[in-house]
Amino acid sequence: MTSLVDPRRAYVSVMRTIRGALQRTGALKLLDARTDRRWAHWARSQFAIYDFEDLAALDSPWWSYDSIDEVDAWLGDRTDIRAFEWGSGASTIWLLKRVDELISIEHDAEFANSVRDISGVGENLLTIEPTTSSNPAIPSGRKGHDGLDFSDYVNAIDRFDGSFDLICIDGRARTDCLRKGLERLAPGGIVVFDNSDRERYASALNDNELQIETHRSWAPALPTKSSTSIVRPIVSSTKGAS
Numbered sequence: 001m002t003s004l005v006d007p008r009r010a011y012v013s014v015m016r017t018i019r020g021a022l023q024r025t026g027a028l029k030l031l032d033a034r035t036d037r038r039w040a041h042w043a044r045s046q047f048a049i050y051d052f053e054d055l056a057a058l059d060s061p062w063w064s065y066d067s068i069d070e071v072d073a074w075l076g077d078r079t080d081i082r083a084f085e086w087g088s089g090a091s092t093i094w095l096l097k098r099v100d101e102l103i104s105i106e107h108d109a110e111f112a113n114s115v116r117d118i119s120g121v122g123e124n125l126l127t128i129e130p131t132t133s134s135n136p137a138i139p140s141g142r143k144g145h146d147g148l149d150f151s152d153y154v155n156a157i158d159r160f161d162g163s164f165d166l167i168c169i170d171g172r173a174r175t176d177c178l179r180k181g182l183e184r185l186a187p188g189g190i191v192v193f194d195n196s197d198r199e200r201y202a203s204a205l206n207d208n209e210l211q212i213e214t215h216r217s218w219a220p221a222l223p224t225k226s227s228t229s230i231v232r233p234i235v236s237s238t239k240g241a242s
């Protein structure tokens, strides 16, 4: 027998109700003032789940906290960082403040407009919707995405010259984005691959030419721990040697 209640929807709905109550009593403002502390950031973000504007104000990508810290440390004092992301959102806002150039690809036109309105990313956010196909060359394994081809979305990186120091994969057709992204990663660059614990990504990540550093921890706007991996190609010193 299937359950009549979708647990995710139920969680969002409960959080919205509590947010309304906290807003009315002024408690939300008190929590907002403490979000420099991780516990308060996490607690506040639970009320921002699937509310892009609210999450955007919290200045953090929707990745595990430990991976955010790692990427932040990697960015450090680096300058001239060129970044590319598949899957826009709160990460777009966070990255725009920290990199010199960001290209973002989004498959959902309505969501892309919200991100453009709030982030100021402008034309560097491209909306690339999937096409319908009975035999998609690049499908998405996500529920409800049968008959959709994400080839244009994945190949959008080919519209840009040069290499990227930071590539974030957090949208659709992630394993194909990984394959494409690795071809365009600058030497010393990193790929951020979110939700890397999903079974459907395992074979692409289980590649002995890749160094995978998985950060499983609490994450903003999620009630459970989540995994985000930092992927680097293994550079063999003997490669090319005769």
Ligand SMILES: C[S@@+](CC[C@H](N)C(=O)[O-])C[C@H]1O[C@@H](n2cnc3c(N)ncnc32)[C@H](O)[C@@H]1O
Pocket (backbone or CB within 6 Å): 049, 050, 051, 052, 055, 060, 061, 062, 063, 086, 087, 088, 089, 090, 091, 092, 106, 107, 108, 111, 170, 171, 172
């Ligand atoms: C996991 S989200 C990408 C999140 C983004 N990289 C970030 O850090 O916020 C993957 C896709 O979900 C959709 N999405 C992101 N945030 C959303 C929100 N608040 N509400 C509805 N859909 C959202 C977008 O289509 C996005 O490409």
